[in-house]
Amino acid sequence: MADKKERRTHERIKRQFVVTYKVKNKEGKREVSQIKDISEGGMFFTTSEDFLPGTILEVELKTPISVMGINLEAKVIESKLVVDGLIYNTRVSFVELDVSSRELLKETVDFFVRKTKGEGWK
Numbered sequence: 001m002a003d004k005k006e007r008r009t010h011e012r013i014k015r016q017f018v019v020t021y022k023v024k025n026k027e028g029k030r031e032v033s034q035i036k037d038i039s040e041g042g043m044f045f046t047t048s049e050d051f052l053p054g055t056i057l058e059v060e061l062k063t064p065i066s067v068m069g070i071n072l073e074a075k076v077i078e079s080k081l082v083v084d085g086l087i088y089n090t091r092v093s094f095v096e097l098d099v100s101s102r103e104l105l106k107e108t109v110d111f112f113v114r115k116t117k118g119e120g121w122k
Helices: 098-114
Strands: 018-023 029-036 044-047 056-063 067-084 088-094
Touching: 018 044, 044 067, 056 088, 056 098, 067 098
Parallel strands: none
Antiparallel strands: 018 029, 018 056, 029 044, 044 088, 056 067, 067 088
16 A cells, blocks of 8 residues: 655644634525644534535634634635535635734644643743
């Protein structure tokens, strides 16, 4: 079996933060889910629909680091069926983050990376 080359450029943490999302510029309510893992570059979470690659989502991430949610814009890389017509595993990459959102995301990921390694808040 061939070795898979690691393509990630950011360290990923496995945490189950609450996330709300909707397709950008599309009317409708925001869906609620939990992430499975996240990095400064993107995240993996479950969605209630199958999104085409390239679809842009408006995402709000709730973490214990920030009282306010972190607003992110994400581009779908892929959605894979888990439960027919009900649950999809969706991978996204973050795009066009403002400075504040980028800093909060980095602070959140860094905190949990350090916590995993047994280090404290720096």
